[in-house]
Amino acid sequence: MIVVVNSGTANVGSIVNMLKKVGATGTITEDPEVVRRAERLILPGVGSFDAGVNAWRKLGMWDCLEEVVLQRGIPCLGVCLGMQMMCRGSEEGEQKGLGWFEADVVRLPRNTAEGVLRVPHMGWNRIVPRQMHPVLEGLTTDARFYFVHSYCVQADRAEDVVASCHYGIDFACAIGKNNVVAVQFHPEKSHRFGMNLMANFVRWQP
Numbered sequence: 001m002i003v004v005v006n007s008g009t010a011n012v013g014s015i016v017n018m019l020k021k022v023g024a025t026g027t028i029t030e031d032p033e034v035v036r037r038a039e040r041l042i043l044p045g046v047g048s049f050d051a052g053v054n055a056w057r058k059l060g061m062w063d064c065l066e067e068v069v070l071q072r073g074i075p076c077l078g079v080c081l082g083m084q085m086m087c088r089g090s091e092e093g094e095q096k097g098l099g100w101f102e103a104d105v106v107r108l109p110r111n112t113a114e115g116v117l118r119v120p121h122m123g124w125n126r127i128v129p130r131q132m133h134p135v136l137e138g139l140t141t142d143a144r145f146y147f148v149h150s151y152c153v154q155a156d157r158a159e160d161v162v163a164s165c166h167y168g169i170d171f172a173c174a175i176g177k178n179n180v181v182a183v184q185f186h187p188e189k190s191h192r193f194g195m196n197l198m199a200n201f202v203r204w205q206p
Contacts, residue, residue, distance in 0.1 A: 045081030
């Protein structure tokens with residue numbers, strides 16, 4: 001069972017629709033007991049860091065996620081804010097993240113060597129793989145994904161960076177460790193490239 005956690009901070013319907021397109025079925029839930037029965041887990045989110053953390057805590061997900069992902073080791077995909085909440089914390093808020101990655105979330109700079117950039121970073125952008133990872137299998141060099149974000153992840157460990165993206169600066173747009181992988185972009189909005197990634201996640205055996 002592929003479980004999509006509905007914290008009220010993301011369009012989980014779009015993720016379930018993308019799963020259908022790759023031949024899989026997603027179960028949307030706000031119930032920690034359903035999460036505990038998951039065989040795969042997707043943690044989406046949009047909006048502010050503190051609001052996302054508070055939503056997961058209000059649902060009773062915090063300890064449940066630790067149990068299912070870190071102790072049982074089921075494959076887990078974080079999307080957008082879901083990726084950021086897997087880090088230690090964010091400049092956007094005061095709450096602590098899950099801390100699954102040695103990484104922090106920082107605001108994208110407006111003033112760069114390339115000039116003044118619009119923040120949020122919104123639209124299509126190319127990603128650059130930094131290591132071989134099963135979720136990127138089959139992606140071509142022109143692979144582009146859809147982004148909407150004002151904050152980005154800075155990882156301490158280069159070996160955790162699966163792919164990077166350039167928008168004024170280089171930032172980690174995909175990170176991975178053990179049974180967890182997370183992306184800053186929205187695969188559910190990224191057409192054939194997103195379908196490729198989602199199909200890879202469905203088949204992934206960490």
